[in-house]
Amino acid sequence: MQDQKRKEAAVAGTLDAPGRVLPLKPLAAAPQRPPAPRGRMKARHWGIVASFVVVVALPAAICAWYLWTRAADQFASYTAFSVRREEVNSTLELFGGITALSGSSSSDTDILYEYLRSQELVADLDQTLDLRSMWSKADPARDPVFAYRAPGTIEDLVAYWPRMVRISYDAGAGLIDIRVLAFDPSDAQRLSTAIFERSTAMINELSAVARDDMIRYAREELDEAVERLKVARQSVTEFRNRTQIVDPEADIRTQVGLLATLQENLATTVIELDLMRQTTREGDPRIAQIDLKVRVIEARIEAERKKLGIGADGAEGEAFATLMGEYERLIVERQFAEETYTAALAAYDSARSEARRQSRYLAAHVRPTLAEASVFPRRGLVLSLVGLFLFVGWAVLTLLATSLRDRR
Structure with a gap:
């Protein structure tokens, strides 16, 4: 027991040289700091909150109100096709392989893709289907964002065309996917069908020109x-x-x-x-x-x-x-x-044999569909993107303003 007390006293520094235990001295009390004051909202903090409301919350609320109360329902029709060609060889190739004349290539699909975005197609479909009336069924006064304001010029119609007709082209596979939007499901299907028919006529015209050229050149060589x-x-x-x-x-x-x-x-x-x-x-x-x-x-x-x-x-x-x-x-x-x-x-x-058969044609693997419900505009996605962009813009501006203030 004595040994235990000596060890504790030695650790505490109260053991003198001969081994006697000295009395402990009281330690001086550390000075006490006053407690931190309660945080208060300053003017700049209220400014940040106000800017968030003005820049993010209020525009997002207005966008949500417009999407769910003013934006007209849009119906989608889908179609997909590709340019195909026959690979049937003529029996005259036995005479030296001189009949490889049906030379269709991927350039046919490239030409068709450019045609689908051309003013010629838009003007042709406008004369046939009256695109101006079709896309102005939603009242432009009520929905000025998504509706077309008729009558407008052909340039206005061409500028509005990509918003309602989305063309996806896979150059590697040679596939073209088209999504057509309209404010009536039957209008969307009619427009999608008309686009497919015009594309078929365009490919047939290319084939006819190629066949005429082949026959003319072959006739000149024969003469x-x-x-x-x-x-x-x-x-x-x-x-x-x-x-x-x-x-x-x-x-x-x-x-x-x-x-x-x-x-x-x-x-x-x-x-x-x-x-x-x-x-x-x-x-x-x-x-x-x-x-x-x-x-x-x-x-x-x-x-x-x-x-x-x-x-x-x-x-x-x-x-x-x-x-x-x-x-x-x-x-x-x-x-x-x-x-x-x-x-x-x-x-x-x-x-002449090639001219009798269709060497290239348009093959549709998805026929024009008829929508049963409105999917567009995608209100939730649009609101999320708008809110995200507003928040990112507000955050960047706030950080810039804060950094400029701290540097003063």
């Missing part, structure tokens, strides 16, 4: 090929009339055979002449006769060789080699003209 074939055949005919030779190849074969026969006769006659000179006396009339025969055969051989283009130049008429070269050139030109004509005729037949 050129026919004219070239006529000229080539006429040139061959003129050559035959001028040379009196129907087939130079057959004639040259005959001439070569005749030349070979003459050379054979010449060789036989020369051998006979040599034998005659060796077996008879000088001045024998038979020797002169055989010698004359040799010279005649040699002259004929020389003449036939000149006809074939062999030997010295200067012979009368044209050599067979020259005639044969000209004839071969004309035949090659005629064959090329015939092949060109065959290809042009196949292309023309293919173009």
Whole structure:
């Protein structure tokens, strides 16, 4: 027990050197601060609250009142489609693959997307459906935000078009989704149907133009090929009339055979002449006769060789080699003209075949729908966005004002 008291006294600092316990001294009392005054609202605080009410609460309340009491109900009609093309190949592709003529591409969808946002479409639908009356069914005096103020100009109608017709285009898949709003469900469906019909007519017009171009170009190529074939055949005919030779190849074969026969006769006659000179006396009339025969055969051989283009130049008429070269050139030109004509005729037949069938068309995977309930304007979403933007703007302005005040 004594040891325990000594330890406690040592810890408390009341134990002297010999081990005696000293009495504790009272500690001085710390000075007491007065309590903080109760917080009070200052003028700047009331200003912040007032600014919140004016900038955020009051506009949000006015927006809510307008959305639920003044904004007219809007009905939505949805449709979705894409540009498709046929992949059926013509049987004429067996002749060299020359009929890949139905070349539709994603540019068709791009063109259609631009057409759906064009003034031409808006003006056309206004004449057909009277868009001004359709979109002004909601009283503009009661709902000046969402209703269209008729009559307006075509520019006003085009500016109002994106608010009521939303066009979504997926360039990767080539799909177009359209949402049409109107103040009557049947009007929304009629407008959506009209947009689909105009889009179909536009794609058909593109197909018709492409088919007409294909047929026209193919017809021009065919006409050129026919004219070239006529000229080539006429040139061959003129050559035959001028040379009196129907087939130079057959004639040259005959001439070569005749030349070979003459050379054979010449060789036989020369051998006979040599034998005659060796077996008879000088001045024998038979020797002169055989010698004359040799010279005649040699002259004929020389003449036939000149006809074939062999030997010295200067012979009368044209050599067979020259005639044969000209004839071969004309035949090659005629064959090329015939092949060109065959290809042009196949292309023309293919173009006509493509014209008989619809190579590209508009495929709707969502037909224009008919709304049963009003979904737009989305009042809760609009009020939430308005409140969010007002609050963010108010908070930023308040922080700026506070920071400027603290820097003074």
